[in-house]
Amino acid sequence: MTRTAVVICPGRGTYNKPELGYLHRHHAQRMSMFHKFDAIRAEAGQDPVTALDGAARYSVGKYSRGDVASPLIYAASLADAQVLADDIEVVAVTGNSMGWYIALAAAGALSDENGFRVVNTMGTLMQDHLIGGQLVYPFTDDSWTNDPDRKAALLTDVLRIDAMDGHDLALSIDLGGMLVLAGNEAGLAAFEASQPSVQDRFPMRLSNHAAFHTQLQAPVAAEGRARLGAELFGQPHHPLIDGRGNIWWPGASDANALWDYTLGHQVTEPYDFTRAVQTAAREFAPDLFIVTGPGATLGGVVAQSLVLAEWRGMADKAAFLAQQEDAPILVAMCREDQRSLATG
Incomplete structure (x- = not known):
């Protein structure tokens, strides 16, 4: 029996000390993809993601940097999205903040490597400018x-x-x-x-x-548009829900408009993740909301967004927890007690 799912990709702040080694623990079989990401990093003189993930020690000063955290989160999240169980049908994809870039790749609007180029470029630019x-x-x-x-x-x-x-x-x-x-x-x-x-x-x-999703990021958006061309973008294979709650449909999306939103409005205007989740619930009514790794913090936010919409009659935390106990609707892939629900 097929289970329908909305895949939700996390943003910054989700690769912390407990996540060190995530790629090696969960995705040793996908090292060929990670080495392609390493090659892109090498072109810019940056540390390989495999070396960063395989390091013996974690430090906040280093791993919270945009040019380090962003590519690690992208690699972990995209790999998670690619190992879902065969009985899961992905009906839509969304993400929080930087997770929008990952969602573009998970939904097929960007190739794995072009998605990495977008994430690595924007993460580096944000860190270099660090405005606000x-x-x-x-x-x-x-x-x-x-x-x-x-x-x-x-x-x-x-x-x-x-x-x-x-x-x-x-x-x-x-x-x-x-x-x-x-x-x-x-x-x-x-x-x-x-x-x-x-x-x-x-x-x-x-x-x-930095002061993400505000007008203070206009210089970063401009530089991102100059470095990342619209030719990187294509049609999504799955419906994509953006940070306004808008849906980009397969076969009916304007790739230039998708590029313009991603490196324009998405960078300089507020990101309504709550609305994205609520749109996913109301428009696609999935059996599961699957939050890809590496971190666990986004799961609670997804639950809160559903509660705020009173989805399935849930009006508070207790109601959500009762629903989750009876028949889980939220799966956080970074949690060992939940991962198997998504991967089989």
């Missing part, structure tokens, strides 16, 4: 109960701060029950000063993250 930064702050409580008034109040505060002289602050990613905000140091510091500390860790700065 990001922080994360929740608008729901531990129960994940929707609180639209709280969300609206936080976004109003963002607008207030952004209007201040010398302050840049904007919504970067709508991320389930959390907001990822991006801006310059003055803008980020002002928000941290204006909001209380919650859940013992928020507001939380993201190390080595």
Whole structure:
């Protein structure tokens, strides 16, 4: 019996110390693909992804860099998407932030190697420029109960701060029950000063993250467009859901428009991952949401996004956990207790 699935690719921040060695542990049989990625890295004088993944020691300073984290996450996530069980039918693909680039390859709109070129180029450009930064702050409580008034109040505060002289602050990613905000140091510091500390860790700065998905990234978008041509892009083999909730259909997508979105709007405007997940649920009603590795953090965000939409009647965390216990709908491939549900 066939199981339908939406594949969801993660973004930055998902290759951490526990993930060191992910490629070698899970994908030793795909080393030929990884060595092709190594060759692309060698052209730019960069460390091979196989060597980075096979290193004896992990350091945040090195592995959180865009030119290191991005290619590792791409390799791990794409390989995961390519080893799904034979009884799984992929009905759509989406991703969070940098995960959009991986989704393009997982859906067939970019070849494996061209997808790597896009990820490696954009990750390197982001690191080289490192314009601004990001922080994360929740608008729901531990129960994940929707609180639209709280969300609206936080976004109003963002607008207030952004209007201040010398302050840049904007919504970067709508991320389930959390907001990822991006801006310059003055803008980020002002928000941290204006909001209380919650859940013992928020507001939380993201190390080595630039002000993704804001106008501050316009120089990066321009340089990316100059380096990466539209000829790299083609028709997706699976429906693709972008960071606006729009669907790019196989056989009916404009490759030039896909290039323009990927290296334009997607870089400089807010990324609505919540809407992407909710579109996937409502339009494709899959049996499973499969989050590819390497990290586990995106699983909770996917669950929150479904809860916020009250999908299948789930209105809080307890309802989701009850559904997951009864018949799992969310599979995180990096989790050993769930991986076999996707790979067979």
